[in-house]
Amino acid sequence: MQPKDHWEKVYSTKAADEVSWFQEHAELSLKLIRDADVPSTASIIDVGGGASTLVDDLLANGYRNLTVLDLSAAALATAKTRLGSNAASVRWLEANVIEAALPERSFDVWHDRAVFHFLTSERTLSAARP
Ligand SMILES: C[S@@+](CC[C@H](N)C(=O)[O-])C[C@H]1O[C@@H](n2cnc3c(N)ncnc32)[C@H](O)[C@@H]1O
Numbered sequence: 001m002q003p004k005d006h007w008e009k010v011y012s013t014k015a016a017d018e019v020s021w022f023q024e025h026a027e028l029s030l031k032l033i034r035d036a037d038v039p040s041t042a043s044i045i046d047v048g049g050g051a052s053t054l055v056d057d058l059l060a061n062g063y064r065n066l067t068v069l070d071l072s073a074a075a076l077a078t079a080k081t082r083l084g085s086n087a088a089s090v091r092w093l094e095a096n097v098i099e100a101a102l103p104e105r106s107f108d109v110w111h112d113r114a115v116f117h118f119l120t121s122e123r124t125l126s127a128a129r130p
Contacts, residue, residue, distance in 0.1 A: 030061070052113070070095075
């Protein structure tokens, strides 16, 4: 099974709070971003953000320049549905981070939780490609 199919299946068959990596709030990530004195105008990307609530809490903390990138359309749909009308103020990218055409030097903060440890060898990098 290709990685995209795997992740689509996960997010299509389990509720967001049923996955092992679920956090009601991404407390440590929020703390790290706050402690770094990141201004509210900063451009922040959550790579492999899935259905994480980090984006909800960043919006609640006044951050307005947010991007969530994930391989899974189902994950992004879950997050968008949860956010309701606030979803419109976030940039959503359904993409493979290995191949995504992200503009250079456009992000002040690059956040990844529980994503890059899947991409640790040539074999897994190749497998992530469609
Ligand atoms: C364990 S989940 C963590 C999700 C989120 N970061 C969190 O903390 O809840 C791993 C996430 O990485 C995404 N992912 C895996 N490989 C990816 C890739 N090559 N490009 C983009 N996203 C990927 C999956 O779709 C999934 O949402």
